[in-house]
Amino acid sequence: MADFHLGNFLNAIIYAALGILIFVLAFVIIDKATPYHLWTEIVQDKNVALAVLVGAMSIGMCIIIAAAVH
Numbered sequence: 001m002a003d004f005h006l007g008n009f010l011n012a013i014i015y016a017a018l019g020i021l022i023f024v025l026a027f028v029i030i031d032k033a034t035p036y037h038l039w040t041e042i043v044q045d046k047n048v049a050l051a052v053l054v055g056a057m058s059i060g061m062c063i064i065i066a067a068a069v070h
Contacts, residue, residue: 015069018069019062019065019066019069022065022069023058023061023062023065026061026065027058027061030057038050038054042054
């Protein structure tokens with residue numbers, strides 16, 4: 001417990017929130033750039049290929065955002 005610093009904890013919270021916000025904004029931009037609504041296509045139409053593509057794209061964006069924020 002001696003190594004706990006409140007400043008480090010607050011930085012981690014701020015960077016995590018910033019990373020999540022950037023990811024959500026990037027996902028919204030990608031959703032608007034496609035000719036159809038991604039969530040409707042995945043959930044209602046059960047488009048597995050699109051779900052895999054969006055999942056891979058999300059992981060890629062998260063890796064880039066984590067590297068940039070870190």
